[in-house]
Amino acid sequence: MSDKTGKTEQNRLSVFKTYKLYVGGKFPRSESGRVYEVTDSQGNWLANAPLSSRKDARDAVVAARKAFGGWSGATAYNRGQVLYRVAEMLEGRRGQFVHEVADAEGLSKSKAAAQVDAAIDRWVWYAGWTDKIAQVVGGGNPVAGPYFNLSSPEPTGVVAVLAPQESSFLGLVSVIAPVIATGNTAVVVASERSPLPALSLGEVLATSDVPGGVVNVLSGRTAEIAAPLAAHQDVNAIDLAGADEILAKELEIAAADNLKRVLRPQPVDDWSATPGIDRMTAFLETKTVWHPTGSLGASGSAY
């Protein structure tokens, strides 16, 4: 019996996975129909990934814009629950991600597992921040007048995120999670050389209560996709983590046209270190409101 089973397994045809983009809650192929070969660190073929075009970038921005109202309007508590759900779903597919990260980055199984665990813990960490960030960076301001003066952080809008090139999963999570935790929506350009963990993350997001369009994942040549995103008039901010020095400069110039918020690439030696709140505050805008107190009564300024 066992002999027979062994034989059938040997004869079984391989079932290869077709990696697809994640845009607007759906899994389209690239509009251009192009793919490119993704290899492991030794140069062995792993899969074909979609080679996105500028039109895929445009479609992703439309999807992200459409999702922004609902996501930014959701309560911070609700966003935290949703992000925690992402961590739960990731935990269930841990084996798959360990495998993909090991292939992509040439790590041993145990080191890859450590990366994936750190990434899952990072989702949980940012999930906790969603309803606390406002207390840390917002607040009531003391002013010399009969007013309340309140500052509250608000999401910037659609953020283009160029994922780090080297850390294909922990780095990726570390740039996506802070963007969406604060209520922004994201168009993510996956690591050019190792996009597979990012494309699989799309599948996780699709099954974990994150509304379609909140995160959109594109794979392909970073420079090709990033240029139209940086120049796009309906993108509010761009995280250049995955751009090299020359590309970052070009993109920053293109982004200046509609006054995008730009997060310049910062060297990160160890993605597993505690990230701090900088990546969250980078894509928050502080809204300050003045509100007259009732103490003046009818006799005071009516303003």
Added chain:
Amino acid sequence: MYTRYARRYARLVTMSTAAPHALADAAASDSTLRRFLHGLPGVDAVGLEARAASLGTRSIKTTAKAYAIDLAISMVDLTTLEGADTPGKVRALGAKAVHPDPTDRTTPATAAVCVYPDMVATAKAAVAGSSVKVASVATAFPAGRAPLSVKLADVREAVAAGADEIDMVIDRGAFLSGHYLKVYEEIVAVKEACGAARLKVIFETGELSTYDNIRRASWLGMLAGADFIKTSTGKVAVNATPANTLLMLEAVRDFRAQTGVQVGVKPAGGIRTSKDAIKFLVLVNETAGEDWLDNHWFRFGASSLLNDLLMQRQKLATGRYSGPDYVTVD
């Protein structure tokens, strides 16, 4: 195709004496009208949809795209038909129709603004001095369920207030129950009430159930003297589609070949993107021909379409994708 009708109706055609065109006798009575409309060839639904879909695959790029976008802008009937329309909203719409993109004065004006009859005077004042026309829906739009006297009064009021064009709805109930002559006479009466205003006849294709009915309605409308035939009100689930617009374009082409009278076409409702609009222009060019590629003969009934056309126009001019922050919200 039209030679077949000509043969079938040769007797009727030769009978005509003082008729405005060759097919006038088809509407001599309810029975001749039914015989004519039911004698029209049946529509090959699969073939029609395949043809419309294949014409939608044309790739229109660079200078041709720029031309198509400007042409499409000039064909838009910028429409607001809401219960919540205010004079302020209509004035804003008029200003947008005259200068769709205030940051770029080379943008052509739209063809018309389309409003309810009580807003005609406001709209007329808002577009005064420009080439933009004022169209008004009338005849108890969108249902058309009102006595003829009320419908005619609706039309007369709109014309008196200065409407250049009237968009009427046909009585779908009468059409579907086979009372073609009733529909015909109603269109004739409305046409008369229009005076100098051009008459667009709305069939509400989404309620006509079959392509055969859309073809029959198109011929019925044209026989009755419509200046334009229009797909829909925009108030039902199925509005303008490439297939039903293609069918109507074939009808106006055949009608002109047979009678020498040119009739315009206006798809309305559901056309939201530049890509869709350009597909319709391809249909026009390939079916009716270049003579219809002008806002006197082809219109888009739309509101949100204009913003997408403007964003695409900005993209072509600057090379950067534009966004909804750079066009007006209406």
